[in-house]
Amino acid sequence: MILSGIAIAEAVRSGEIVIEPFSESQLGPNSYDFRLGDRCIIYQNHELDSHTQNPTADIAVGCDGLVVKPDRLYLFNTLEMMGSTKFVPIIRGRSSTGR
Amino acid sequence: MILTGNEIRSALDRGEIIISPFRSDWINPNSYNYSLDGAILQMHDNLESYDLIYLQPSGFTLRPRTLYLACTAEIIGSRRYITTLLGRSSLGRLGLFLNVTADLGHVGCESQWTLELTVVQPLRVYPGMRIGQVAFWEQLGRAMPYGGRYHGDVGPRPNKDRTLAAASHLRTVNS
8 A cells, every 4th residue: 555645744744754854845646756965975996895894985966966977876865854653665766867 | 555574474474475494583674685596697798698607605796787687595475465576775775776677576476586686886795695675565456366477486587588598508607
């Protein structure tokens, strides 16, 4: 079962879902659009190992944006703090950026 | 509706979910962690032939721009619930993409599930490592029988839609 956008808004109001900051304009029929945070990290080494700590470096993302390149992984945070003690969240991309 | 970890456990006890071998400490709040089997197919660019790679305990480095077909070490399935095969956030953060376009399993399919692996940067992986998680969902409506195309699979299975490589194309490589 998936929540409707209206049910998401109601759950935010009742405290069962936390989305902070929250704007009704970002509600979709069955989802909420989250935004890209302004902090980004990349890995210092090109070759990564799933059994060890892989050192990272911070990248500054300015108002003029950041061009992400192929063959490199970028880790961002969501601008919003999100979570729920009742519902299971699924993080998805948006079709417009997927294209 | 997605099952809780507790309900996954109960369904196992009822025989409505199969996870073999099963470890109770790999249950998550809404999923179960599965592990990487020791054999991987490294697909060639033509997507028809491949190298069969046996992972050694020292690991194997997956390379970008290459498709790897691996499989779960566990036999997983359910005749009642729908499975979705998901990656793990800890490995997604290392650029490992797993079953991106086809994460939906069909009810009734019990097998070692084939994993479609790609990486953004080179990544060393190890046999038996926890590589993903499977979630189970209740379905709405009367169940349709599963056609069985991939039911009972053992080991990683390439696409069954067309004739695949002749045995002469298969090369065995030790990592």
